[in-house]
Structure formats: C-alpha cells, structure tokens
Amino acid sequence: MKLDELRDYNASLLQTTLFKDYCPNGVQVEGRAQVLRIATAVTASQRVLDEAIAWGADAILVHHGYFWRNEDACIAGLKKRRIAKLLNNDVSLLAYHLPLDAHAELGNNACLGKLLGLTEQGRFGEQNIACLGALAIPQTLALFAEQIGDVLRRTPQVIGEHDKIIGRVGWCSGGAQGYFEAAIAQGVDVFLTGEISEQNFHLANETGVAFIAAGHHATERLGIQALGEHLADRFALEHRFFDQDNPV
Numbered sequence: 001m002k003l004d005e006l007r008d009y010n011a012s013l014l015q016t017t018l019f020k021d022y023c024p025n026g027v028q029v030e031g032r033a034q035v036l037r038i039a040t041a042v043t044a045s046q047r048v049l050d051e052a053i054a055w056g057a058d059a060i061l062v063h064h065g066y067f068w069r070n071e072d073a074c075i076a077g078l079k080k081r082r083i084a085k086l087l088n089n090d091v092s093l094l095a096y097h098l099p100l101d102a103h104a105e106l107g108n109n110a111c112l113g114k115l116l117g118l119t120e121q122g123r124f125g126e127q128n129i130a131c132l133g134a135l136a137i138p139q140t141l142a143l144f145a146e147q148i149g150d151v152l153r154r155t156p157q158v159i160g161e162h163d164k165i166i167g168r169v170g171w172c173s174g175g176a177q178g179y180f181e182a183a184i185a186q187g188v189d190v191f192l193t194g195e196i197s198e199q200n201f202h203l204a205n206e207t208g209v210a211f212i213a214a215g216h217h218a219t220e221r222l223g224i225q226a227l228g229e230h231l232a233d234r235f236a237l238e239h240r241f242f243d244q245d246n247p248v
Contacts, residue, residue, distance in 0.1 A: 001034075001035055001235050001237070002033055002034060002035070003027070003030070003031070003032070003033050003034070003035050003059065003092055004033075006035050006038075006059065006094070006231070006235075007026055007027050007094065009231075010026070010061075010094065010096065010227075010231075011025075011026060013103075013106075013230075014096055014099035014100060014103055014106075014227075015099060016096070016099045018099075018127075019098045019099050019102070019127055020127070021097050021098045021099075022068055022069045022097065022098075023065060023066070023067055023068045023069065023095065023097055024065075024067055024095070025095060025096050025097060025098075025099055026094060026095070026096075027092060027093070027094050028065045028066050028067060028093045028094065028095050029066075029083060029086045029087065029091075029092060029093040030092055031058065031059065031086060031087075031089070031090045031091040031092035031093075032058055032090045032091070032092070034058065035058040035059045035092070035237065036058055036237060036238060037055070037056050037057050037058050037059075037237065037238045037239075037240075038057060038058065038059050038060075038061060038228055038231060038232070038237050038238070038239050039052035039055060039057035039059070039060045039061070039228075039239075039240055039241075039242055040060070040061045040062070040224045040225060040227065040228035040239065040240075040241045040242070041060065041061075041062050041224065041241065041242045041243070041244065042062065042063050042064060042217055042220050042221055042224060042243070042244070042246070043062060043063070043064040043217075043244070043246075044060065044062045044064065044065050044066065044082065044093055044095065045082075045244055046078075046081065046082055046085070047244050048060070048062070048242050048244055049082060049085045049086065049091075050085070051242050052091075052240075052242055053085065053089050053091055055240060055242075057091060057240075058091065058092070059091065059092040059093075059094060060086075060091060060092070060093050060094070061094045061095075061096070061224060061227065061228060061231075062093070062094070062095050062096075062224060063095070063096060063097060063100055063108070063220050063223065063224045064095070064097070064220075065093060065094075065095025065097075066079065066082070066083070066093070066095070096224075096227070098127060098129060100223045100224065100227065101129045101172070101173060101174065101220075101223065102127065102128065102129040103223070105226075106223055106226040106227050106230055107129075107223050108173035108174070108219065108220050108222055108223035109129060109130065109131045109171060109172055109173055110131070110223075111222035111223055111226050112171060112173055112192075112219055112222055113131055113133055113171065115151050115222065116147065116148065116151065116171075117135065117136055118131075118133040118134065118135060118169055118171070119133050119134050119136065120132070120133045121133050121134060122186075124170070124179070124182055124183070124186055125172060125176070125179045125182055126179075129172060129176075130170060130171065130172035130176060130179050130182070130183070131170065131171050131172065132168070132169075132170050132183075132186055132188065133168075133169055133171075134167055134168050134169065135166060135167055135169065138165050138166060138167035139165070139166055140162065140163050140164065140165060140166065141158065141160050141161065141162050141163070141164045141165075141166050141190060141210050142158075142162035142163065144166045144169075144190065144212075145158045145162075145212055148192070148212060148214050149214075152214055152215065152218040152219065152221075153218070154214060154215045154218040154247075156212050156213060156214040156215070157196055157212070157213040157214075158210065158211075158212050159196070159200065159201055159204040159205065159210060159211040159212075160190065160204055160205075160208075160209070160210025160211065161208075161210070164189070164190075164208075164210060165189070166189045166190050166210070167189055168187060168188045168189050169188055169189065169190055169191075169192060170183035170186055170188040170190070170191045170192070171191065171192040171193065172192075172193050173193065173194055173216075173219035173220045173222075173223075174193065174194045174195070174216050174219060174220050175193070175194055175195045175216055176193040176194065176195075177193055177195050177196055177197045177200050177211075177213070178197075179191070179193070180193075180200050180203055180204075180209075180211060181203065183209070184203070184207055184209045188209060189209065189210065190209065190210035190211070190212060191209065191210070191211055191212070192212045192214060192219075193212075193213060193214070193219065194213060194214060194215050194216035194217070194218070194219040194220065195213055195215075195216050195248070196211065196213035200213075215246075215247070215248065216246070216248050217245075217246035217247075217248060218246075221243065224241070225241045228241060
C-alpha cells in the first residue's frame with residue numbers, strides 16, 4: 001500500500017484528530033512511498049531503528065515517537081542520529097500516542113483488560129483513556145498481581161494488603177499514576193498502571209485502595225502489536241514486532 005493510504009487509514013481508525021496530545025500523531029518522518037513491510041515497537045529507540053531497518057521495514061510504527069511537547073526542538077545529537085538513520089534508509093516513522101491508548105479494540109488499555117480477563121464497564125480520566133471494569137471472579141490482591149506478572153513477564157510493584165479481595169478495577173497503561181485519585185473516586189478496589197510516584201504509596205495506604213505499577217513499557221506492548229497485526233491482515237502487509245526490553 002502507499003504511505004499516504006496507511007497514514008489516512010490509521011488517522012481514521014484511531015480518530016487521531018479527537019485528541020489533544022503531547023506529540024504529533026501520524027507520519028513523523030517520511031520515507032518511501034510504497035509500504036510492504038511494517039515494523040512495530042513501543043519506542044523508536046536507536047536499537048529498534050537499527051533492527052527494523054536491517055529486517056527491511058518500509059515503515060516503523062511506534063507508541064513513543066519524537067517531537068514531544070517542551071523538548072528541545074533542535075535536531076542534534078541523539079535526535080540527529082535517529083532521524084538520519086531513517087532518512088538515509090528512506091524509512092518512515094509513524095507514531096500514535098494517546099489515540100493508541102484509547103482505542104476501544106486495538107488500544108493499550110482495551111488489550112490489557114482483555115489479557116487480564118477484565119470486563120470493561122466504563123472510562124474516566126483525561127480524554128477518557130482510562131478504564132473501569134471488573135474481574136469475572138473476585139480474587140485476592142496477591143493473586144491478581146501474580147496474574148499480571150505472568151502475562152506481562154514482569155514482577156509488578158504492589159501497594160496494599162495482599163489478602164484484600166479485588167473485584168472492581170481501574171487501569172490505564174504507561175505513566176498514568178496521576179489518575180489514581182480519579183480511580184478512587186470511581187470506587188475501585190485497585191488501580192493498575194505502569195509507574196508509581198511517591199505520593200501514590202501514601203494515598204493507597206490511607207484510602208485502602210490498592211495500587212499496582214506493572215511497568216510503563218510492559219503495559220504498552222500490546223496496542224502497537226495489535227495495530228500492526230490488524231494492518232497486516234487487512235492490507236496483506238508483512239509485520240514484525242521488535243521488543244526492546246525495558247525494566248521501567
């Protein structure tokens with residue numbers, strides 16, 4: 001397919017124009033016009049670029065791309081090396097941030113809920129990207145945390161009484177620890193996200209609502225893979241996911 005067709009299809013699918021984001025969504029670096037092979041990754045790191053280009057990718061789709069709000073706009077150093085790699089190989093970079101968190105089927109939060117057996121019952125938070133739901137069978141916090149560790153391949157950080165029974169869950173992938181108070185207001189038993197801040201510890205202990213930090217990278221592997229698989233199936237593209245392990 002043509003690059004502009006891929007760009008336009010993704011913009012419609014993910015409804016990118018509806019989001020006020022911290023970075024541009026869509027084509028961030030333009031490469032060759034024809035796309036047959038797509039690579040996906042969580043973050044457009046140098047290693048991901050090197051491996052995807054060596055594989056023969058025509059376009060690389062990521063959740064974390066470039067040109068973030070308030071970052072230095074100068075194309076120098078690390079940014080120069082990354083962008084030069086793409087331009088010198090005529091490979092496109094497409095990035096989808098909040099739209100990929102929020103999508104009802106392919107989004108990080110939708111995929112994370114399905115993976116953990118959660119039934120989504122509503123949304124909350126900025127632009128409704130965070131989810132509310134319930135476990136089919138209530139279980140202890142310890143068992144729920146163990147399940148999270150198994151499916152995400154990373155031991156989560158857990159704040160709360162391990163024998164507490166968990167039924168109602170709030171969750172949002174990545175760095176959504178700032179939504180903890182909003183989740184508490186929704187009546188959840190536990191809030192699951194990628195990262196934890198110092199104040200979340202005290203809030204969890206003083207409210208009795210558990211907090212689980214399962215890793216920013218680990219909770220955001222799912223959406224970009226789902227998008228890549230969807231595009232490969234729909235447009236007969238070759239797709240490969242490149243996972244650079246990240247303990248954060």
